[in-house]
Amino acid sequence: MTDGTKNNKVNMKTLAKVLNVSIATISKALRDSHDIGDETKQRVIETARLLHYVPNPYASSLRKRSSNTIAIVIPEIADSFFSQAINGIESIVDQEKYHALIYLTHDSYEREAQMFNDLTSGRVDGVLMSVASNTKDIKHIQDLQQMGVPIVFFDRVCEDIPTAKIKTDDFNSAYMATRHLLEQDCKNISLVTIEGYPSILQAREEGYKKALTEQGIKPNDNNVISCANKYTHDNIAFLKQHIDTVKPDGIIATVEHLATTTYLACEEMKLNIPDDIKVVCFTNQITASILNPPLTTVLQPAYEMGRKAAELLFRHLSGRPIQMERENIILPSKLVVRASTGTV
Amino acid sequence: MTDGTKNNKVNMKTLAKVLNVSIATISKALRDSHDIGDETKQRVIETARLLHYVPNPYASSLRKRSSNTIAIVIPEIADSFFSQAINGIESIVDQEKYHALIYLTHDSYEREAQMFNDLTSGRVDGVLMSVASNTKDIKHIQDLQQMGVPIVFFDRVCEDIPTAKIKTDDFNSAYMATRHLLEQDCKNISLVTIEGYPSILQAREEGYKKALTEQGIKPNDNNVISCANKYTHDNIAFLKQHIDTVKPDGIIATVEHLATTTYLACEEMKLNIPDDIKVVCFTNQITASILNPPLTTVLQPAYEMGRKAAELLFRHLSGRPIQMERENIILPSKLVVRASTGTV
């Protein structure tokens, strides 16, 4: 049976035999080495094309001790921020003719540590990552870095690792969001966040508190509620209970999936947004503008952050390394005001 | 300077030296070969752990001619369907201790063909893919398959390639969606779709037409409008013009980003959904239920499709290959009725 089994793979040996030159000549010709004459180069390139030669990446990586591959390590993917960030990353990876391995930690430290241990093998030339929210012990990250693998953090950075970081101004945008609610006459603003506390959520909480304090409002721990970090009905019930007891007139939801949670909780409680309660959410969902009512959002520059992170990594990778730890870039988020925080 | 340069990498040679055995013994011990005594195995495993030995994947892949890696080739990623599908895929990839390379075609045949040409190198053991909408020439796919690389299609399948396919019932769900609109008394239903026509959109169009025909309504080409396949303001203008001239009382939007387009077009034209015009959209966005008004959707089993596709691929990969071309799985989509198609 003439089935599709891995057949007649053409490699450098094949080309060498066909052209009656050495394997080294093939290799050098294809890499456009100065060692090889123009005419020979042309002949090699031509027959390589003719025979559909494609270099074996594993042989090449083994020998060169570099893989033309990076890892993208993120908590989750079904999230507008991360999928848009990947788009940004991909735009650079593609341009650099690199390859991207994708790893989801599901926000678990254990998985993250395990993945990092694997990456220790030399599988990738660099890592772009958003750390898991419950990662406290950072030894796995330090270990990988010590092996010489460059890491660039984006969004959920790890402050204790000296390397490039692409962040957005979480503190400030939470501050602005809270200010906005205060200006809309909210007196009792709750922050709906998630447990585990990645540092960005910490920053958002602090921005929120700063805005309150500035207005002479003493932040109350009862106004901060921590949900599970996934979209679940339990969160809705939990939030309803919070609203019932604390009776906030404004809510800041710190992560994307809490938008739906908040809206559904309000709907079930027959609370009108924005009349009874005003809502702002950190989200990149394009549907924000067609929600009921349109949702005021803190929009993160996801694509740009991914792109910038990748750019930095490749700048470090190609040519001489740069001083990664000095790159600490903050791209601004944007408060997009819509009907959920007032009459438009 | 004691900086983090690729240092003291511990490999099998190191272990062999430390334990005073041959490299072969190390290799066999770690793979739990029958050739090695239990005591030696333990010693090897122990020191490997102690010295943080992690096998070099490139050496291993080169020698074994298999990579423990698959490719995920999809048109785009900032789309709920695809990101949820990736979640499903990842659940299996992780379990099988495989690695996943991600490639975005941006719906371009040229990119897709180029990627497939690269994959010819043996970089991956298998491919999970959703084909680009403008892919007509399928030689690149055939070539890869002929090299012995198994391919599983999901969602946007290529019917002419004999291999496993995971689809959803596009024809039927479009039929059901149209029926639903008809039952809600729509008389003039438009289909808003995209140019390029992947086969699934073809199926959706046919389901739509079937439902109309059944009700004695002759499908009119004027009722089918093709937008650009990305979220753009031009699409909104284009759709507004369509609504203005054709005056549909029902709209079926065949891809996710057209939901926002449709809602915004209606809003700008001061058309009330569902009173003036009813809307159904194929989308997996969780915000559908909190839109203004909540959107009736055709919800695809994205996670399950990704998972199933990966399962099939790995069933083929591990153990004896299966008859891939006989696997043609159809997972049902679900029509979730909400306020956008009537009074709830």
Add this chain to the structure above:
DNA sequence: TTTATTTGCTTAAACGTTTACCTAAATTTC
């Protein structure tokens, strides 16, 4: 002319595994 340099290619080792084949000792079988 002789010597130095450049050009264009070859040889062979290396990257870190895996595995077919070999071997010597220990054990079993008869």
Add this chain to the structure above:
DNA sequence: GAAATTTAGGTAAACGTTTAAGCAAATAAA
């Protein structure tokens, strides 16, 4: 107790590249 088998390892080749080192012929410099 001799022969057969099993056990526990070792040797070396192979996977497909890249590259340092070498070398003969051609060219340039002296």
